[in-house]
Amino acid sequence: MDRIVIPCSDDDSCRLPSDNFHQCLLCTNAHSSIVGRLDDIDQELSGKILHREVAVAQLASYKREYEMTRQGIGKLTVEMLMEHYEKHRLNTKGELAREIMYTQTLQTVYREKAIGSHSSTQGLAVNRVAIAEWLKLSKHKVEMLKTYNVMQRHATNQTTTQNATPYEFN
Numbered sequence: 001m002d003r004i005v006i007p008c009s010d011d012d013s014c015r016l017p018s019d020n021f022h023q024c025l026l027c028t029n030a031h032s033s034i035v036g037r038l039d040d041i042d043q044e045l046s047g048k049i050l051h052r053e054v055a056v057a058q059l060a061s062y063k064r065e066y067e068m069t070r071q072g073i074g075k076l077t078v079e080m081l082m083e084h085y086e087k088h089r090l091n092t093k094g095e096l097a098r099e100i101m102y103t104q105t106l107q108t109v110y111r112e113k114a115i116g117s118h119s120s121t122q123g124l125a126v127n128r129v130a131i132a133e134w135l136k137l138s139k140h141k142v143e144m145l146k147t148y149n150v151m152q153r154h155a156t157n158q159t160t161t162q163n164a165t166p167y168e169f170n
C-alpha cells in the first residue's frame, strides 16, 4: 500500500487526533445531555466569536449547570474545551465555509493567472484547459453553497423555535 510520510517538527503535530479521543472527557461523554448542551453553544457561537471565547462561555455554562444540578462529567478547562471542539469534533458548517472560501481563492487564481493572457503582439490568448478547470470549481462551489444555505436556514429555524419555547432549568 502506498504511504505518505509527513515530516513533523514535534511530537504533538505528529499525533493523529484519534490518539487523544480516549483521554478526552468530552469525547468519552459525547452522548450525554451535558455535552449536548456544550455542542449547542459551539454551534451557536462558533464563527461569530473567537474559539477561546466560545470555550469560556461553554465553561461558564457548564459550571452554572453543575452548581444547580450537581451533575457533571468531571473537571473541565478552557484548554480541554478548545482541544475537543477544534480537533476532535467536525463542525460541518465551519468546514464547509472554509472549503467554499478555498475554492473561491482557487477560482481567483485561475481567473487572474491561467485563463487569459494578453500580449500586445498576439492579443488575448485564452487557455481552454484553465477554463474547464475553472468551470469545475465553479460547479463545485455552487453545490457547496446550496448545502451551506440549507444548513444556514435550518440553523435560523432552530433558533426561532428555541426562542419561542425557551429552555427551562428546573
Ligand SMILES: [Zn+2]
Residues within 6 Å of the ligand: 021, 024, 025, 026, 027, 028, 083, 084, 085, 088
Ligand atoms: Zn474530545
